[in-house]
Amino acid sequence: METIGRIRREHFIKGKTIREIARDLKVSRNTVRKVLRSGETSFEYERSVQPRPKLGRWAADLEDLLAGNATKPAPIATASGLEKSLRVAEDVPRDPGEPDRAGEPKTVDG
Numbered sequence: 001m002e003t004i005g006r007i008r009r010e011h012f013i014k015g016k017t018i019r020e021i022a023r024d025l026k027v028s029r030n031t032v033r034k035v036l037r038s039g040e041t042s043f044e045y046e047r048s049v050q051p052r053p054k055l056g057r058w059a060a061d062l063e064d065l066l067a068g069n070a071t072k073p074a075p076i077a078t079a080s081g082l083e084k085s086l087r088v089a090e091d092v093p094r095d096p097g098e099p100d101r102a103g104e105p106k107t108v109d110g
Contacts, residue, residue: 003027004042007035 006025010016011032018036022029034043052059 004035004040007032011036 010021
C-alpha cells in the first residue's frame with residue numbers, strides 16, 4: 001500500500017518517469033504502469049485452490065485429525081512437568097568453550 005502511494009507521488013507530483021520510479025523503488029516497470037493506470041489502492045492475489053501435491057492421499061485424514069484436535073481442550077502445564085523439564089536441561093552437558101550463562105566464556109582447567 002505504501003508503494004502504491006509512493007509510485008503515484010513520484011509520477012504525478014514529482015514528474016518522474018516510469019523507468020526512474022521503477023529503478024528507485026526496485027519494482028518492475030510493468031508494476032509501475034499497472035499502478036498508474038488503475039485506480040486501485042491495493043493489489044491482492046489469492047489462489048482459488050491451494051495445491052498440496054506432497055500430502056496427496058493423506059490430506060483428508062489430516063483434515064479430520066485437525067478438526068478433532070480443534071474440539072479438544074488445550075493441555076494444562078503442571079508444576080511437576082516444569083520441574084522435570086528444568087532437571088533435564090540442567091543435566092545436559094555443555095561444551096567447555098560455550099559461554100557461561102553470565103556471558104563470559106568458561107575456563108578449562110587442564
